[in-house]
Amino acid sequence: MAQNSSHPTVESTVATTLDPSAWKEVRIAARKLLSKELTPRIEESENTGVFAHEVLKKMGAAGLAAPMLPEPYGLGDLMAQTLIAEEMGALSSGFGLSVLASVCLFGANVGRHGTEEQRQKYLPGIASGEKIGCWGLTEPATGSDALSIKTRCQKDGDHYVLNGSKTFITNAPIADFFIVVTREYGADGKPIEGFQGGTAFILERGMPGLRTGNPFHKLGHWSSPTGEVFLENCRVPASAVLGTPGGAFGDMKYSLDVERGVFGGLGTGLMRFCLETVVKYGAQRKQFGVPLLEHQMIQEKVAEISARFELISAYQNAVITKLMRGEGANKEAAILKVMGSRFANEVADEAVQALGGYGYMREYQVERCLRDAKLYDIGGGTSEIQKLIIAKQTIREILTHGHSS
Numbered sequence: 001m002a003q004n005s006s007h008p009t010v011e012s013t014v015a016t017t018l019d020p021s022a023w024k025e026v027r028i029a030a031r032k033l034l035s036k037e038l039t040p041r042i043e044e045s046e047n048t049g050v051f052a053h054e055v056l057k058k059m060g061a062a063g064l065a066a067p068m069l070p071e072p073y074g075l076g077d078l079m080a081q082t083l084i085a086e087e088m089g090a091l092s093s094g095f096g097l098s099v100l101a102s103v104c105l106f107g108a109n110v111g112r113h114g115t116e117e118q119r120q121k122y123l124p125g126i127a128s129g130e131k132i133g134c135w136g137l138t139e140p141a142t143g144s145d146a147l148s149i150k151t152r153c154q155k156d157g158d159h160y161v162l163n164g165s166k167t168f169i170t171n172a173p174i175a176d177f178f179i180v181v182t183r184e185y186g187a188d189g190k191p192i193e194g195f196q197g198g199t200a201f202i203l204e205r206g207m208p209g210l211r212t213g214n215p216f217h218k219l220g221h222w223s224s225p226t227g228e229v230f231l232e233n234c235r236v237p238a239s240a241v242l243g244t245p246g247g248a249f250g251d252m253k254y255s256l257d258v259e260r261g262v263f264g265g266l267g268t269g270l271m272r273f274c275l276e277t278v279v280k281y282g283a284q285r286k287q288f289g290v291p292l293l294e295h296q297m298i299q300e301k302v303a304e305i306s307a308r309f310e311l312i313s314a315y316q317n318a319v320i321t322k323l324m325r326g327e328g329a330n331k332e333a334a335i336l337k338v339m340g341s342r343f344a345n346e347v348a349d350e351a352v353q354a355l356g357g358y359g360y361m362r363e364y365q366v367e368r369c370l371r372d373a374k375l376y377d378i379g380g381g382t383s384e385i386q387k388l389i390i391a392k393q394t395i396r397e398i399l400t401h402g403h404s405s
């Protein structure tokens, strides 16, 4: 594979290593392992905000942490990763968020854009789950408008000096490895403006000039630590650059589509959990002398939830398949994200309602789903930004070809 290229060669060349029956086995193995190892730890992890690292290590030992990484660290298999994401999402979206931030945001970007040396250094620890990675783009004053980042890097001989801060970074408080996206400043002290001035770096905890803040308190995903990264005259060798200097924004384009596809699995899993909870609860809870499931307005909820889950599952499958073929899926990944988020929020809301007061209590966990689902509308590019992507491409397709895709 050519280094420093945003072309999706890693995923497309090895996509055939697993087939649908192997994917089924991956799903079953992940479900078994997570149900044994993660289920007993969810409540404690949610209550304390401590990420269940031991479970990630067990996933790594079983080869279930990072199948999307390129060989020999993984299988280059996005579908397997997405199915595992679904299994995590069905138990704890918070746990899944931290795992995917490490594997999909840090690991896959190193796999895709890193040098051979960088891959050998960082990917074994990510694949085994022993090490935790994170990826930092967002800053206190810059979210959706990513090109406006202010964290700066300036060349100093064969080193770079980094200054600035990142916020809302998943895993920042616990990460061993960091990717930070910066804006490059020229020798004249002025920023290199626009698309060409972004440079990403791989940093490690313990480097002078890098420190992280305490985990934030937030609406949901309590078991996934989120926090800040501060860079104060952090001096790193040029070998810490990830990808081409000045090419970080270009590199990100494909990575974000992959991220939207794979992270979508968390929401699909959350919907499946809500569906199963509503049906199981509705079968045993009686009101007016009959099980809730016999009331047609409860059946309507089952139907609405089931329809959303099935639609998103099928569309997620189509988007991941497209990405694995190496085809562009910018619009499709945005559609998956905006509709998956909307459906997950609606489904969690309906599930709480279907369980009534018990749904509002923590015991049945659908209240956590309702809190967790809101992040899907925000992280990885908000729903509004996804709609801008969809509209822009749709308008271009119709005005250029006379029809959409």
Ligand SMILES: Cc1cc2nc3c(=O)[nH]c(=O)nc-3n(C[C@H](O)[C@H](O)[C@H](O)COP(=O)(O)OP(=O)(O)OC[C@H]3O[C@@H](n4cnc5c(N)ncnc54)[C@H](O)[C@@H]3O)c2cc1C
Pocket: 101, 105, 134, 135, 136, 137, 138, 142, 143, 144, 145, 167, 168, 169, 170, 171, 218, 221, 226, 375, 378, 379, 380, 381, 382, 383, 384, 385
């Ligand atoms: C729990 C959590 C984990 C996260 N993890 C990470 C991570 O690991 N790494 C990372 O880099 N970031 C991470 N983020 C940050 C996330 O990606 C940003 O929050 C998101 O991109 C939105 O940026 P913002 O919060 O600055 O909102 P803003 O960009 O300030 O947007 C505020 C509102 O304005 C809307 N808006 C903005 N621009 C437009 C426009 N042009 N048209 C219409 N509406 C617009 C937005 O949709 C939103 O509704 C995380 C966030 C959370 C909450």
